[in-house]
Amino acid sequence: MALTYQDVVTADLSPLADVSEVWKKIGERFGELKSAYEKHVRSALGNGNWQGLAHGAQQQKASATAAEYGAAKSEALAVASLLTDAYTELTGLQKAVRDLVHEAEAKDYKVDSSGKATYVGYDNLPEHERCALRLDPDHPRMLSEAREKAQTWTDGIAKAIKAVDIADQSVKRALARATTDGSPDGIGIGGFHARAEGDLAKAGTPDPDAGTKTDGWVSQGESSASGPGTGTSSTGPDTGAGKLAEAEAHADLGRATAEGSLANGPFKLSGGAEAYTGAKGSLAGGITNEGVQGEAGAMAGGEASAKGRADAGPVGFYGRAEAKAGAELGANAGVGVDGVHAGGEAFVGAKGGITGGADIGGIAAGATVEGWAGPGAEARLDAGRNSNGVWEFRPTLGVSPLLGGGLGFELTVDPGKVVDTVGDVANAVGDGIGMLL
Known part of the structure; x- marks a missing residue:
């Protein structure tokens, strides 16, 4: 939904600068966590004293975890940079709208809550001067010129509002791209974005097929992939509570999942x-206060x-x-x-x-x-x-x-x-x- 005149002139953009600093600190902290994890966990278990399949599986997972810490740092710093750029660009465009309104008002044009300009210079004149103007043969021409000038101010304000809306959509695209991971690195697709772009001018460009998308639809999705790997697990039984006992073992060659949705008001499409x-x-099997079961x-x-x-x-x-x-x-x-x-x-x-x-x-x-x-x-x-x-x-x-x-x-x-x-x-x-x- 496009921004309105009221959206632009009343918006408080200062939180963008504040939250940018928070994201920057988060990114730096993820970098510290990556260094600590590699030094105290990954390296400690990779010193050669532990060998075998379990060691290989652990090192594979440790490598993925370390990669995700690094990717989290890159993503957070990119978001911080995008928010800084967004604050600079949006505040500049917002000021341009406000300056345009102030300039119109200084020349006796009133701008209403929708951004429409109307000439009110005659309203400030004494009654006898207004009467004299109405009798002036050029009065119709002056009224027509005032209306044309008012429309020029209205169009200029609308164009400035459109510029803010375009920039706002650019920020939205950039943030979505920075936080969407499509790489198999680390834990795979759906993790942190190791190559997130922090330059708003590059990351906020429209999609080539943006004109073919139906406005108003909101999409969400996620996916994951893993394997190969092996594992076992078991729980219970708790004989005092009759708790279910369970045991499971698997040898996975590969597993992949994906799900998403597309919604617009009461209409929703979803799949997986x-x-x-x-x-x-x-x-599994057991007796609990909710019944008897086994499988x-x-x-x-x-x-x-x-x-x-x-x-x-x-x-x-x-x-x-x-x-x-x-x-x-x-x-x-x-x-x-x-x-x-x-x-x-x-x-x-x-x-x-x-x-x-x-x-x-x-x-x-x-x-x-x-x-x-x-x-x-x-x-x-x-x-x-x-x-x-x-x-x-x-x-x-x-x-x-x-x-x-x-x-x-x-x-x-x-x-x-x-x-x-x-x-x-x-x-x-x-x-x-x-x-x-």
Whole structure:
């Protein structure tokens, strides 16, 4: 949304200079942390006394961490420089607007809250002089010239406001680019920006395709990538509290995720994708005050998924697609205050599936269809409340002697969204009744 006359003349730009100094100190501090980390952590564990796979993995992670500290310093100092440039440029352009207004006012033109100039010189004259002017044959010509000059002042002020808005958009682009990392360095895409540009004139230039973008849409996104790597973890059990015991092991060849959204008012598009290749296994079980549950699973191969959703106010449509290749084995059972969960599956080969559904006001229904190439079978039922507080009912059945598939249905209820929708409807009804009364 473009800046208005009031936005420009009333803005207090002094915080830009103050926060620039803070960002500069943050950058210097990250540089100190990088030096301390390399000296006291990375070097201490890389002195040759520790060898093996674990040492190699630790040194790889340590190298990435050190790189991110350095990248954080570069990003913070770039942001500090951009804010300094922004303060200098925006204050200069703001002063140009104010000077233009003062010059117009000194010549008997009044500038209103929208930046429109009007000649008021006649208003300051005594009544007898105004009467004499009205009788002057040149009065219509003088009025016309005053209106033309007023329009010239109005156009000049609008042009000066436009210059501030263009500079403001430039600052926005520069800051977004400085804090967006697209390099695989360090921890990969999505970390700190090691090559952030701190020159506003360079970093704030418009995108070549900026003219094709729809104004008003706001985008967000993030991504990550990792691997190869191995690891294990375990927790519990706490026999006194009946806490769940869990154990997990994985050998990852690679993992990548990405998600993003595009929103404009009540309209929102969102999506994500994930890919994994490697092997992993898990085992869990326990008795708690919330119920009894247990599960076991193993997988070796590759899997990928993608999902998307479109919302317009309380109405939404969603879709998912998944593909797997390899071998997997799993079983789970549980009963408790959140519902009932039970199922088992065994499969060797490749499978792919697609899910589609609709959501209205927090109540959603959908269906899943899968195609299998390879022997396997699956039966699953999830009924109850998930970790996000959404109540769900999901039965799934599948069988494949060699070629086959599976079919599933889902019905979910999100209490929070339902309450929000009911509240919105109630407010709309109340507004409508208020208009009739």
